[in-house]
Amino acid sequence: MRFRFVYTGVRVRDMERALRFYTEGVGMRLKERVKIPETGGEVATLLTEGSEQLLELNWYPQEGLHRDYREGDELDHLAFEVPALDGALEHLVKQGATVTLEPFREGGEWLAYVKDPDGIWIELTAHER
Amino acid sequence: MRFRFVYTGVRVRDMERALRFYTEGVGMRLKERVKIPETGGEVATLLTEGSEQLLELNWYPQEGLHRDYREGDELDHLAFEVPALDGALEHLVKQGATVTLEPFREGGEWLAYVKDPDGIWIELTAHER
Numbered sequence: 001m002r003f004r005f006v007y008t009g010v011r012v013r014d015m016e017r018a019l020r021f022y023t024e025g026v027g028m029r030l031k032e033r034v035k036i037p038e039t040g041g042e043v044a045t046l047l048t049e050g051s052e053q054l055l056e057l058n059w060y061p062q063e064g065l066h067r068d069y070r071e072g073d074e075l076d077h078l079a080f081e082v083p084a085l086d087g088a089l090e091h092l093v094k095q096g097a098t099v100t101l102e103p104f105r106e107g108g109e110w111l112a113y114v115k116d117p118d119g120i121w122i123e124l125t126a127h128e129r
Numbered sequence: 130m131r132f133r134f135v136y137t138g139v140r141v142r143d144m145e146r147a148l149r150f151y152t153e154g155v156g157m158r159l160k161e162r163v164k165i166p167e168t169g170g171e172v173a174t175l176l177t178e179g180s181e182q183l184l185e186l187n188w189y190p191q192e193g194l195h196r197d198y199r200e201g202d203e204l205d206h207l208a209f210e211v212p213a214l215d216g217a218l219e220h221l222v223k224q225g226a227t228v229t230l231e232p233f234r235e236g237g238e239w240l241a242y243v244k245d246p247d248g249i250w251i252e253l254t255a256h257e258r
Contacts, residue, residue, distance in 0.1 A: 002156060002177075002178065003155045003156045003157070003177050004177050004178065004179045004180045005155075005157070005176065005177045005180045005182040005184060006180065006182065007182065008137040008182075010204065010207075010247070010249055011247075012247050013247055014246075017225070017246050018245075018246065018247060020224070020225075021224055021225055021226070021245055021246055022245075024224060025220070025221050025224030025225065025226065025245075026132045026209060026221070026224075026251075027131060027132045028132070028134065047134065048131075048132050048133050048134040048209070049131065049133065050133045051133045051134045051135065051181070052180070052181040052182065053135065053136065053137075053181065053182050053183065054182070055134060055207065074204045074247060074248060074249045075139065075203045075204030078139075078184065080155060080177070091154065092154050092155070095149070095150055095153060095154030095155075096146070096149075096150055096154065097150070097154065116147075116150055116151075116154075117143075117146055117147065117150055118139070118140075118141050118142055118143075118147060118203060119203060120139055120203045122155075
């Protein structure tokens with residue numbers, strides 16, 4: 001089972017403020033900023049020179065799927081790519097994870113979410129179910 | 130001001146359980162595991178094949194500096210290397226950060242912590258103050 005750690009996603013309350021902080025403050029480069037039609041939210045991906053580590057800023061509308069931001073919501077999820085979704089899910093559940101969002105399609109990809117034993121949300125993405 | 134994003138640190142309640150999950154479960158490779166004499170805690174760094182993204186597991190004793198783990202403590206900090214600490218701190222404070230731990234030495238390095246405008250802890254490390 002091959003997982004590839006892709007980025008860390010943090011949740012922000014104000015996308016403009018957060019982007020300003022991480023670009024003008026921390027000096028990160030904005031790689032991509034996209035709206036997510038499925039949630040009405042927005043995602044921005046940033047990186048620094050000399051590092052491939054990606055930081056993803058996640059903003060959600062304060063309605064529908066997502067409850068209000070509160071202290072402790074800072075970490076949104078860790079993201080891993082896997083070759084196929086169902087096998088990876090089954091494997092992680094055996095290892096103590098719990099499924100929090102069953103597999104669904106978003107764009108051309110399959111996604112699912114699990115919680116690790118500490119409650120950390122992990123996103124799994126795959127081209128194949 | 131040059132920042133280099135180095136890793137994401139998450140806080141775990143049981144280091145053995147977390148290491149088992151991220152190695153046997155997620156298939157990450159343990160790069161390093163060290164005890165931190167200053168806190169009595171422990172740190173493990175992991176990575177996956179095909180990615181330079183580093184995940185750091187942080188475990189702290191449930192006494193002294195660190196309050197009990199509660200939901201919302203999952204994200205420990207984002208870590209950035211900077212050339213010199215004081216300038217970076219001053220710069221980030223101007224950008225809306227607040228200093229949570231003033232500069233201190235650990236091993237051969239200078240460290241400091243700030244909170245970003247969303248409350249996310251950011252570690253700054255530098256060889257020079």
